[in-house]
Amino acid sequence: MHLHKYEKIWLIFGIMALIIFLSVVGVSAFHQGHTPSGGHMKIDPDKVSETAPFDQPGVYEKEDGTYEVIMVGKAFGYDPGKVQVPAGKEILFTVTSSDVVHSFSVVGTNVNMMVVPGEINHKKHTFQEPGTYLVICNEYCGSGHHFMSTEIEVVEQ
Amino acid sequence: MIVGQIAKGERKLALANLGFAYAAFLIGTLCGLLQVFIRNDALTLPGWLDYYQVLTAHGLLLAIVFTTFFIFAFFQAGMSRTLGSFGRKVLLWNWIGFIVTSLGTLLVVIMVIGGQASVLYTFYAPLQAHGLFYVGLALFVIGTWIQGFALIGHYRAWRKQHKGEFSPLFAFMTVATLIMWIIACLGVVAAVLFQFIPWAFGWVDGINVELSRSLFWYFGHPLVYFWLLPAYMAWYVIVPKILGTKVFSDSLARLSFVLFILFSIPVGFHHQLTEPGIASFWKFLQTVLTFMVIIPSLMTAFSMFATFELRGRELGGKGLFGWFRKLPWKDVRFTSIFIAMAFFIPGGAGGIINASFQMNEVIHNTLWVVGHFHITVGTPVAMTFFGLTFWLIPYLTGRRFTKALQKLAFIQIISWSVGMLLMSTAQHVLGLMGAPRRTAYTGYAHDDALAWFDGVLSNHVTMAVGGSILFLSASLLIYIVIQLWWIAPKADVHQAESFPIASSDVSATPRFLENWKLWIGIAFVLIAVAYTIPLSDLIQHAPPGSGRFQTW
Numbered sequence: 001m002h003l004h005k006y007e008k009i010w011l012i013f014g015i016m017a018l019i020i021f022l023s024v025v026g027v028s029a030f031h032q033g034h035t036p037s038g039g040h041m042k043i044d045p046d047k048v049s050e051t052a053p054f055d056q057p058g059v060y061e062k063e064d065g066t067y068e069v070i071m072v073g074k075a076f077g078y079d080p081g082k083v084q085v086p087a088g089k090e091i092l093f094t095v096t097s098s099d100v101v102h103s104f105s106v107v108g109t110n111v112n113m114m115v116v117p118g119e120i121n122h123k124k125h126t127f128q129e130p131g132t133y134l135v136i137c138n139e140y141c142g143s144g145h146h147f148m149s150t151e152i153e154v155v156e157q
Numbered sequence: 158m159i160v161g162q163i164a165k166g167e168r169k170l171a172l173a174n175l176g177f178a179y180a181a182f183l184i185g186t187l188c189g190l191l192q193v194f195i196r197n198d199a200l201t202l203p204g205w206l207d208y209y210q211v212l213t214a215h216g217l218l219l220a221i222v223f224t225t226f227f228i229f230a231f232f233q234a235g236m237s238r239t240l241g242s243f244g245r246k247v248l249l250w251n252w253i254g255f256i257v258t259s260l261g262t263l264l265v266v267i268m269v270i271g272g273q274a275s276v277l278y279t280f281y282a283p284l285q286a287h288g289l290f291y292v293g294l295a296l297f298v299i300g301t302w303i304q305g306f307a308l309i310g311h312y313r314a315w316r317k318q319h320k321g322e323f324s325p326l327f328a329f330m331t332v333a334t335l336i337m338w339i340i341a342c343l344g345v346v347a348a349v350l351f352q353f354i355p356w357a358f359g360w361v362d363g364i365n366v367e368l369s370r371s372l373f374w375y376f377g378h379p380l381v382y383f384w385l386l387p388a389y390m391a392w393y394v395i396v397p398k399i400l401g402t403k404v405f406s407d408s409l410a411r412l413s414f415v416l417f418i419l420f421s422i423p424v425g426f427h428h429q430l431t432e433p434g435i436a437s438f439w440k441f442l443q444t445v446l447t448f449m450v451i452i453p454s455l456m457t458a459f460s461m462f463a464t465f466e467l468r469g470r471e472l473g474g475k476g477l478f479g480w481f482r483k484l485p486w487k488d489v490r491f492t493s494i495f496i497a498m499a500f501f502i503p504g505g506a507g508g509i510i511n512a513s514f515q516m517n518e519v520i521h522n523t524l525w526v527v528g529h530f531h532i533t534v535g536t537p538v539a540m541t542f543f544g545l546t547f548w549l550i551p552y553l554t555g556r557r558f559t560k561a562l563q564k565l566a567f568i569q570i571i572s573w574s575v576g577m578l579l580m581s582t583a584q585h586v587l588g589l590m591g592a593p594r595r596t597a598y599t600g601y602a603h604d605d606a607l608a609w610f611d612g613v614l615s616n617h618v619t620m621a622v623g624g625s626i627l628f629l630s631a632s633l634l635i636y637i638v639i640q641l642w643w644i645a646p647k648a649d650v651h652q653a654e655s656f657p658i659a660s661s662d663v664s665a666t667p668r669f670l671e672n673w674k675l676w677i678g679i680a681f682v683l684i685a686v687a688y689t690i691p692l693s694d695l696i697q698h699a700p701p702g703s704g705r706f707q708t709w
Contacts, residue, residue, distance in 0.1 A: 002408070002665050007459050014455040018448050025514045029441060034515045036440070039433035042700035045283075045366075075708045100706045101281050101366065103431075103522060107591035107605045112431055112518040117283060117366055118700030119433035134603040138522035138593035140277050142284070142708025143207065146596035151603070 037113040037123035045117035048072055048098040059083050066090040073102035073115040073137065076144030086157040087130045093123045103139040106152060114139060127154040161655050166248045167237040168553045173255055174230035175550065178223050179638050185218030186631035193624035197617050198598045208597035209275040209709055216278035217269065220534060222262055227542050228387045229304050232331050234549060236308055238656045239325040240315040250307035258300025264293030275709040277595065282369045283703035288357040295349050298342050305335040323663040323671060326410060327394050333414040334386040336673065337379055340680060341422055344375030363702015367434040368695045374425030375688065382421035384534050388541035391494060392461055398657035399491045402468045405460045407661040411670040413453035419680050420449040423687035427512040431521050439691040440514065446687060447512045454505060461498060489566040493544030496574050501537035508533065525588025528581040536577050540570060543634060550641040552654040557646050565637055572630035580623025586615040
């Protein structure tokens with residue numbers, strides 16, 4: 001098959017760019033640990049309120065000084081409603097849904113998690129700046145979808 | 158009969174598909190207009206209609222119905238034009254397929270209007286629509302399969318009679334697109350038949366949500382290539398003819414379509430990057446495979462601009478960019494498609510951002526995504542289809558695309574471009590600021606959310622201005638379609654519109670490019686590598702199923 005010289009140059013340039021892009025993404029993901037939210041634990045979506053840790057959702061300080069926020073999404077809100085966490089500390093968000101698919105998305109951050117019934121999703125994040133952060137559901141969940149929001153209060157430690 | 162004219166049976170068939178497509182286009186764009194006003198709190202719908210019904214209709218009618226029916230009209234007319242008239246059986250099965258597709262569509266639309274299916278076009282479980290909604294979806298897909306197999310049958314008959322010859326490029330590309338579509342639909346058909354229908358009718362109690370999402374996206378990404386490839390066909394085969402030249406390279410054109418069969422399917426996880434239940438490794442592997450479609454995309458871009466430059470120079474263009482001015486800008490059939498291509502440059506770049514693994518978190522499910530598909534399917538694909546409509550309808554109806562209509566067509570494509578530029582830029586910027594997609598009026602009481610109504614481009618109002626211009630443009634297009642269909646003067650032999658097909662030199666094209674068994678085999682190997690382990694993991698480690706929810 002005949003390839004024009006300029007086309008060869010163009011394709012080599014494109015493929016090199018591709019390799020560089022993918023290397024950057026790959027190194028950032030697997031060497032520096034910047035992977036999108038995920039998790040492999042399952043839960044009975046009908047028994048969320050009876051299953052640990054979602055039987056007692058809330059904010060917990062762990063032994064190593066980091067925090068875990070355990071949160072349940074349900075039409076059309078979050079449980080617990082408003083939470084308070086410290087600035088500068090690593091927060092592990094642990095979320096699931098007790099009904100349909102939602103999201104847990106903190107505006108202005110990279111916390112943008114799908115909340116899927118039957119699955120438990122995790123994401124680590126450190127808030128550097130204190131303030132009030134808006135949390136919204138950005139996956140359609142029903143007639144009240146656009147009312148589904150809450151806030152996270154990030155306070156100076 | 159006029160030379161190059163196709164038989165009456167195929168003309169009727171293609172017009173039936175086009176009629177359905179433009180009816181959907183009219184209602185779908187009206188829904189879009191309603192949405193931008195509701196999102197600004199400037200319109201309240203009557204009690205029997207709600208935002209999410211309108212949104213479901215907008216997505217389904219434009220992204221699925223308009224595109225699919227248009228594509229089949231284009232394929233049917235083009236296959237008859239390049240391979241010769243359909244036999245009786247091919248024509249009959251095409252009609253049967255069209256009827257099944259239409260019945261499925263009507264069933265879906267009735268369920269949506271009846272308020273039984275406000276589940277958006279992604280119909281994510283465990284939101285549960287009426288069982289007949291899923292039956293409608295299944296019929297829709299089966300109908301497209303029937304039409305697809307009928308067209309493939311026509312192609313096989315041609316090859317039997319032309320042993321040792323390459324098929325015409327148009328037919329080759331049609332078959333490649335159909336093969337991709339048929340393989341892609343297996344995912345959504347499996348989900349609908351084995352998961353949604355038994356669950357929605359109450360025969361089983363639970364549904365495996367993450368599995369259904371994965372099967373949906375196995376279909377959902379090649380779906381976008383199903384829209385795009387027919388546009389590429391127009392770029393590769395139709396545009397050179399309009400320019401008065403031939404296809405730049407037959408083998409490159411065929412190779413790029415083959416690569417799209419291979420790399421547009423095993424990539425669905427890049428729509429699910431922020432979801433639990435799929436290990437990072439598999440998400441990353443599919444990210445890599447997703448990026449492979451950049452190669453045929455770059456090949457296409459090269460071929461297009463090589464064609465333009467070579468032809469521009471032939472016409473006397475001098476210097477580095479002189480050829481650019483020599484292109485036939487006054488021919489709306491060309492200018493529309495050129496603008497469509499130009500929109501695809503930021504569209505494609507945005508797609509690379511979206512699929513870039515962790516970068517996806519910045520934009521996932523924000524308005525950015527809405528902006529993205531309005532400058533991919535909403536302009537490159539849709540405006541290519543407009544550009545085809547301008548000659549395809551008069552070609553089929555035997556009328557003339559008059560000077561006056563050509564002027565209107567220019568106003569139509571320019572207003573569409575301006576409207577889309579305003580709306581999609583606002584959507585991209587708002588998305589970066591965190592504004593979510595798929596929401597009615599976003600009146601969150603927070604400074605970050607109030608900022609979505611400030612600014613010039615970063616404003617929901619800008620989006621509404623763009624959306625309104627788009628609706629005016631859509632109405633103008635409908636007017637042009639009606640003119641070309643029923644009102645414009647009849648063409649005589651000399652004025653008749655032609656179906657432009659550029660000649661393509663196959664002398665240097667290698668044989669293996671038309672060896673479908675080879676490409677289908679490799680496609681299935683790639684799919685098996687990308688999906689077997691993560692899907693069996695989702696099945697084996699399934700949580701108890703989810704019940705049925707109607708939260709609208």
